[in-house]
Amino acid sequence: MNDFINELQLKIERLENEINFKNGLISILSHDSKELFGTFLWLIEELEQKTISEEDFFKLLPQVKKDAQKNLQTIQDSVAWLKTQYGEFKIRPVKIMVIDLFHYLEEKYAAKLKEKNIQFYFKGGHNAFLTSDRLLIEYVLDKIFNNAVKYSFPGQDVYLQVITESDQVVLSVIDSGMGINEKYLPAIYTYGNPIFLGTAGEKGAGLSLKIVKNFISLLHGNIQIISTEDNGTTVSLFLHKFIE
16 A cells, blocks of 8 residues: 555656746747747837837847847757657667767757867767667757856866676766856756756756756666866766666
8 A cells, every 4th residue: 555655646746847847848948939039120110210220239139149048049959859759659679889979969069069168078988888779868968068168167177988898888078167066956957947058158048957957867877966166077977878
C-alpha cells in the first residue's frame, strides 16, 4: 500500500512539474511576443507621427535587434521542446564520439569565439563515446556552451571535458567567467530566477536551462551546476554510456 502511495505521489509531482513548466513557457512566449511587437509598433508610430527623429529611431534599432534575437531564441527553444511532446517522439540512441560533439560546438560558435577572443579546448580521451539521442544531446550542449561563451570575458578559455566512469559518461562545460551568486543557484531552473546580461550585453529569456533539464531527464541522466561569482561555472551532465 505504501509503495502504491509513493508511486502515486511521484506521478502527481511529475505532473505538477510538467504543468508548471508548460505554464511558464506560455507566459514567457506571451510576454516576450507582446514586448517585441509592441516596441516595433511604438517605434514605427512615433516615426510616422514625427515625434522622434530618424536619428533617434536608428539609435534605438540595436536594442530592438537584441530583443528580436532573444525572442527568436525563445521560439527556437520552444519548438525544440515541443518536438518531444507531440507525435511519436522516441529516444533514438546512436553511438556518438564526444570529440565530434566538441567539433560541432567549435564550428557552430566559431564566429562568437573569434569575436570574444575565447579559446575552446577539449579535455579527456579522444576515443570517449556515449550512446544517446543526438538531437537531444546536441541541443543540451549547445545551450550550455552558449551560456559559457555569453558569460565569459574576452580572452578567457572554455573547456569541454569528458570523464568515463564504468557505464557512466560525465560531460562538463567549464568556463572561468562571471559565475553565479550562490543565492541564485537554488532557483536556477525556475521561472523566478533573474535574467543576467552576458559580458557583451547579450540577452536571454532564461528558458534554455529549463528545457535542458527536461531533456536530460528524457535521457535518464542528471545535471549539476557548480558556480562561484567572478570565478566561473562548471555544468556537468551525468549520462549513462548506453541507453535503450
